[in-house]
Amino acid sequence: MAKLLEGKPIAEKIKAEIKLQIASLKSKPVLASVMVGENAGAMSYVRSQQKAAENLGIEYRLEILPSETCQETLIEFIKKLNLDKSVNGIIIQMPLPAQIDYKKISQFITPEKDIEGMHPANIGKILFGQTKLVPCTAASVMELLNSTGVDLYGREVVIVGHSEIVGKPLALLLLEKFATVTICHIGTSKAGKLEEHVKKAEILIVAVGKSGLIKGDWVKQGSIVIDVGINRVADKIVGDVEFEGAEKRAAYITPVPGGAGPLTVTMLMRNLVRAAKLQQ
Ligand code: NAD
Numbered sequence: 251m252a253k254l255l256e257g258k259p260i261a262e263k264i265k266a267e268i269k270l271q272i273a274s275l276k277s278k279p280v281l282a283s284v285m286v287g288e289n290a291g292a293m294s295y296v297r298s299q300q301k302a303a304e305n306l307g308i309e310y311r312l313e314i315l316p317s318e319t320c321q322e323t324l325i326e327f328i329k330k331l332n333l334d335k336s337v338n339g340i341i342i343q344m345p346l347p348a349q350i351d352y353k354k355i356s357q358f359i360t361p362e363k364d365i366e367g368m369h370p371a372n373i374g375k376i377l378f379g380q381t382k383l384v385p386c387t388a389a390s391v392m393e394l395l396n397s398t399g400v401d402l403y404g405r406e407v408v409i410v411g412h413s414e415i416v417g418k419p420l421a422l423l424l425l426e427k428f429a430t431v432t433i434c435h436i437g438t439s440k441a442g443k444l445e446e447h448v449k450k451a452e453i454l455i456v457a458v459g460k461s462g463l464i465k466g467d468w469v470k471q472g473s474i475v476i477d478v479g480i481n482r483v484a485d486k487i488v489g490d491v492e493f494e495g496a497e498k499r500a501a502y503i504t505p506v507p508g509g510a511g512p513l514t515v516t517m518l519m520r521n522l523v524r525a526a527k528l529q530q
Contacts, residue, residue, distance in 0.1 A: 252500040255476070257390065257512035260397050264516050265306060271523045272307050279526040280309040281365070281519075282331050285343040286324060286350060287317025292343040299341075302515045308522060311337070321350050325358050332360040338529060339365035339522040362529055365521040368414070376422045382528065383521050388419040390513035391455055391476050398474055398502050400453070402427035408451035410434045410444070410464065410490070416457040416478055429453070456490045466495010475503040478510045 272279060281303055285292055296312060303310035315327065331337050340363045346352055356364075361371040367385040375382060384392075395402065407424050411417040412435040421431045432451075438444050448454060448468040456464055457478035469475055469491070479490030489506030497503050504510060 252475070252497040252503040255394050255397065255474075255502045255504045255509060257394065257504070257509050260393050261513050261516040264393065264513075264520060268306055268516070268520055268523055271527065275523070275526055276530060278307060278309050279338045279522055280311060280336055281339045281341065281522050282311045282313060282334075282337045283341050283343060284324075284327065284331070285312065285314045286319050286346050288314060289343075289345060292345065296343060298515055299518065302519055306519055308519060317347055319347075319350075321355060324350060324355055328355065328358045332358075332363060337363065338526040339363050341366055341518070363525055365518055365525055367419070367521060373414075373419060376419055376426075379426050381423070381426070382524060384423065384517075385415050385419045386514045386517035386521065387416045387457070387478060387510060388423060389517040389520075390510045391416070391420055391478065392423055393513055393517075394476055394504060394510060395453065395474065400474060402429040402453075405429045405452050406432075406450055407453040407455065408432045408434060408447050409455045409457070410438075410448065411455075411457035411459075411478070413457065417455075420455065454491075458490045460490055461488050462490075462492055464491040464496070466492040466497075466499070469496040469499045471499050472501045473499070475500045476510065477504050477506050480506065480511070 283296060300310045331340050340359045342356060356368050359369060361369045364372055364383055367383040372383045407429045409417045409420055412433050417433055421433050424431050432447055434444055434447050445468050448464055451470055451473055453474045455476045459479050461481040461483050475491055475496055477489030477491045481488050487507045
């Protein structure tokens with residue numbers, strides 16, 4: 251039976267390190283969180299970020315703009331935050347109203363304050379092995395792997411899902427550790443090859459958003475399974491991997507909820523403190 255890879259205890263350790271880092275800063279770090287229109291889904295993220303910031307001694311500045319704000323106005327607002335020396339990190343809350351294209355506006359956040367690690371300059375740094383501000387979910391997965399003590403060198407890693415926030419940056423981080431990385435996606439499934447790839451994974455990371463996509467008996471004996479997927483099924487939150495079958499075969503497996511999720515907000519705060527240090 252697999253050991254559970256829970257995010258919370260890892261997050262607690264990292265929070266203790268963040269507190270030490272904050273103590274060494276000249277002033278309390280400030281996170282500017284920009285929301286366009288009030289949205290219930292986004293508000294629940296904001297509340298958990300606010301709580302995490304408060305517990306760590308970070309100032310969380312919530313800026314709510316009217317829902318009819320146009321792209322140009324939002325870009326001007328971001329530019330002001332870029333110039334504001336009291337602000338160390340900027341995050342744009344999702345979802346955004348239809349008139350705003352996240353990909354376009356997120357590039358206006360100066361790379362030094364891009365604590366979500368999504369600016370092309372920060373993604374480019376990962377390519378060259380100079381990781382400073384890393385996308386939070388990818389960083390969470392790396393911490394979960396790290397906690398198992400596994401040596402990634404030469405390991406057969408299969409990632410299912412190739413999004414900009416999880417699969418793609420994660421592949422670069424794993425390559426940096428000399429893992430052998432396969433990235434699967436919808437094209438792999440449509441070609442009928444998902445099962446064959448998953449079955450060879452010594453480390454399997456899944457971030458798709460489809461419950462039951464990965465069958466329990468596809469999971470290799472003794473492997474590490476990180477399930478990033480979040481799906482609501484009959485009032486329960488489940489991942490993308492069939493947990494009951496997979497836990498009988500894997501050596502380690504993340505619970506859903508409770509695996510990558512609790513770490514993500516901690517990674518955001520770690521990025522903020524890294525950004526503040528870089529700015530000093
Ligand atoms: P996305 O929609 O941007 O990407 C989904 C990926 O899955 C794509 O690469 C797509 O090609 C692939 N895919 C879709 N159907 C597939 C299939 N049948 N077979 C194989 N691959 C398939 O999603 P995302 O934003 O990366 O999020 C993925 C999941 O991770 C979601 O459930 C999301 O809620 C969750 N998530 C969790 C956290 C966390 O902190 N735990 C953070 C981010 C995302």
